[in-house]
Amino acid sequence: GAGVSQTPSNKVTEKGKYVELRCDPISGHTALYWYRQSLGQGPEFLIYFQGTGAADDSGLPNDRFFAVRPEGSVSTLKIQRTERGDSAVYLCASSEGPNTEAFFGQGTRLTVV
């Protein structure tokens, strides 16, 4: 597609449930990033993939968060046992490769009730 696509746009889930957020990067982009943005704040880094491998997962807050990119294209961010504090906009970005500008999707707004 023309840009980074994220689904769903909005997700409401109950505390304790499991959620998956999907990201379709720009075709041909080898680098993919996940960020989290709380209201009134800048995006906060979660994880970076180069190809299929997670090159940097230092931003994942705890072991409830996990992300995969099995074929080097689509990525899924998985959150187990969701907590109210996980409520935020989850942003995905992709770039042609390392050290090139990243282009963001519109985000998935996650609300944990």
Add this chain to the structure above:
Amino acid sequence: EDQVTQSPEALRLQEGESSSLNCSYTVSGLRGLFWYRQDPGKGPEFLFTLYSAGEEKEKERLKATLTKKESFLHITAPKPEDSATYLCAVQASSVGAQKLVFGQGTRLTINP
């Protein structure tokens, strides 16, 4: 620890009233400084990358400049459609570092 601070947090201008947004940063070694624009409910939209002190880039009414400690986003004769949150981010030059460290943004409102 890499850090980015943007000021002011919010800025209201009249249409045509030029101003500047500030981005102060500390980073172990700078690979690049990025400016993004973010509209409500949307993801950040890429504007500029600056790589070294003294570099300048322009796009329409926006001009970004870079020194060793800060970057400015100058807005000349703004229009209401320039209203948005402007985000600044840095990328460190250390091996393997790819993440962007963002500031909290400046919320700009241009009144007609």
